Amino acid sequence: MVRVINFKRIIITGLCVYILLTVYFLLFIVPMDQADGQYKETGHSWHHGGKRIDVAEKPGDVVSEDNSVNSRLKRLHAERTTKLVKPKIPGTPRPTRLGTIRRRTDDLFQEFVKPSKQHLNFxxxxxxxxxxxxxxxxxxxxxxxxxxxxxxxxxxxxxxxxxxxxxxxxxxxxxxxxxxxxxxxxxxxxxxxxxxxxxxxxxxxxxxxxxxxxxxxxxxxxxxxxxxxxxxxxxxxxNERQMGRFAVCIPPLFGKINPLRLVEFIELSRLLGSNHFTFYTYFVSEDVMRVLKYYERQGVVTVMPWYIPVKKRIWYKGQSAAVGDCLLRNMHVNHLVAFNDIDEFIVPRSNKTWSSFLEYLHQQQSSKGVKTGNIAVYRFKSAFFEVSTHAKAQNVSMEQQRFQLNMDKFVSLSRTRRTKRFSRIRTKMLAYPTRVFELGIHHLSKQIKEEYFCLEVQPDVASLHHYRMCDRVYDMSCDEYVEDRTALNFKYSLVNNTVRVLKQLKSTEDFV
Structure with missing residues (x-):
């Protein structure tokens, strides 16, 4: 018996397959390519650990100064048909496709700095x-x-x-x-x-x-x-060493950072008393690197490229290791070192600088019988500053109005309301490197002698100003706020110094 071919059924089946493929393409492949467009902008550059990564026009074409890194990325792009791996620049939206990217950005970058291929600075x-x-x-x-x-x-x-x-x-x-x-x-x-x-x-x-x-x-x-x-x-x-008085260590810097915030942090910290900064750069933009290199040429900043040579998890980009390195790196170089992020400032209440504050604090503690020569660490309680209360200047000269507009662009000057409660847990420290064996992120872990100790500084003397949204964790309360205009003591010097730096960088409009 001759089998009759049902052409009608074949045609209908083919049309169904075509329709399904078209729907799949429209729903998945096109959004994926559009997501690529969100991540990659022609001529945009980022720095991972200090090495420049230029993002080219074609999706997936990443050009690096390092040939082994470049070849690794090319292989990842070639394998795209079987395994999709896309880099995500910090600060960009997540792709709309659920389940497309299972690997986090950190994991991708660990792939192309895999230690077995290249040790970099580890x-x-x-x-x-x-x-x-x-x-x-x-x-x-x-x-x-x-x-x-x-x-x-x-x-x-x-x-x-x-x-x-x-x-x-x-x-x-x-x-x-x-x-x-x-x-x-x-x-x-x-x-x-x-x-x-x-x-x-x-x-x-x-x-x-x-x-x-x-x-x-x-x-x-x-x-x-x-x-x-x-x-x-x-x-x-x-005498030949010329030890500095104060320095600041900034743990791994990464993500989308406004260069104006970075200049503000450095300039305000310098007004407070710091004469040197050590930055650990994990993944930052070209503009941020340009700011850091500007200060590095002046001898104010040391940039330490920071690669994490492990694929599995480590706490907060290896923050503890960066703190340990910076502590030892400043030993016999700087007397006192602060450890904080770029949205944090150790601000004395009555004294304008760290030097005058410590002189006052030592006099206060000595009168109580405290041996100030045995202090290993000063620990500061923190408060969140998050609500801007500056009104626009009225009935004043044009020059004063322009200054007010400039001042409103600074978080430390425009945010003057802080949480009434201070955190005793989310603290930061000012440490003597020669007296500390191990320093935690928020506490003294181990001093080199038993008689050395951590001095808890009361908020009415000095505190940590943390400019970010209040976080209801640990002992923190975000319900009550008070006015705190201490940082305004630096407003004229801070605005003028920052504007001067931005003009020298020749990109003022881009930053503000």
């Missing part, structure tokens, strides 16, 4: 153990090399199996010290320590190469080399 000294920096520490009877490292959690206070090999072939084993603020993440910040033989310590120069061996009897071909910084040894004397 060195893999052992499997999954990455060293960022190393410092010579002579604050104890025995001298040590302190290595700032990232490694999997759960290796607290035990031997590493790694050995420091010094230039006279002496070897000492490294010991893990897991720091306190890892928040149950898969990876943690460790301070790795190895004792320095006395004969070596006496000859330790400013910058010293150090070999790390995977075992005590490993051949030199298996050594990993790192540089150890000795801030005391870099200068012949304290």
């Amino acid at each position: 060195t893999e000294i052992a499997p999954q153990v990455f060293a960022f920096s190393a410092f010579f520490d002579d604050r104890y009877g025995t001298s040590y090399v302190r290595v700032v490292a990232i490694a999997p959690s759960g290796r607290a206070k035990r031997n590493t199996g790694l050995y420091c090999v010094f230039n006279n072939n002496d070897t000492t084993e490294m010991v893990y010290y897991e720091t306190c603020e890892n928040h149950l993440q898969a990876n943690a910040y460790y301070m790795l320590s190895c004792a320095v033989p006395e004969s070596v310590a006496m000859k330790f120069d400013g910058i010293n190469p150090l070999a790390i061996a995977p075992s005590k009897n490993a051949s030199p071909s298996r050594y990993k080399l790192i540089s150890v910084i000795n801030n005391r040894g870099r200068f012949g004397s304290d």
Whole structure:
């Protein structure tokens, strides 16, 4: 029996398939391409850890100064038909397609800075153990090399199996010290320590190469080399060192940042007393890098490119490791170091500068019998500033009106209402690097001597101004506000200094 072909059924089936494919294309493929357009603008540049990434016109074509990074991204783009991976620039809207992008932005960037391909400014000294920096520490009877490292959690206070090999072939084993603020993440910040033989310590120069061996009897071909910084040894004397009075450390900077906010932060902090800043740049825009480089050329800022060489989770872009590095980096260089974000300022109530505030505070504490020479850290309670109360100037000269308009663009000058309650948990600190072994994000974790202590500063003397929306967590209340115009003491100097800097950057209109 001859089988009759039903052409009508075939045609109807084909039309149905065509309609389904068309609907799929319109609903999924087109929105995906439109989402691409949200992320990529022709000629737009971002910096990841300090390396420039130029976003080209075609979706997926990312040009980097690093060939290995570029080749990795090209391979990811070539695999798009089987596995979609799209970079998301911080601050842009999420794509409308649900389920299209399962991998977070952080994970993508970990892919193209995978340590097995390129170490960048981290060195893999052992499997999954990455060293960022190393410092010579002579604050104890025995001298040590302190290595700032990232490694999997759960290796607290035990031997590493790694050995420091010094230039006279002496070897000492490294010991893990897991720091306190890892928040149950898969990876943690460790301070790795190895004792320095006395004969070596006496000859330790400013910058010293150090070999790390995977075992005590490993051949030199298996050594990993790192540089150890000795801030005391870099200068012949304290006078030659010219130690600064105050500095500020800013943990990993990332995301969409208004360059005006950055200039405001630096200029107001300078008026308060800071003479140097250390920024850790994780992923910032071209405009932000231009501001940082401007200050770096003046010797005011040090930019530390910050790559996280791990794929699994670590707390807040490795903030604790950046704090630990900055603490050791400023040891024997700056007397006091503040640790805060760019929307935070330590502001004295009556005294305009940190120097005059500390002089007053020491007199106050000495009268109570407190040994101010044993203070390791000053801890400041915080309040949120979030409501603008400045009215436009009326019945004043044109010059005063223009100044008022300029002042309204500064968060520290335009927001004068703060929460009545101060947080005792979300605090920030001003620390003596030579007296602190480990510093937490909001507290002193460990001082180098038992007699050293943390001094809690009362808000009527000085407090932390935090310019952001009030967050109802921990001990914070967002229900009551009071007027606080302390920051207005700096209004003329702050506006004039910031405008001067923006003019020198020749992009005032773009920033404000």
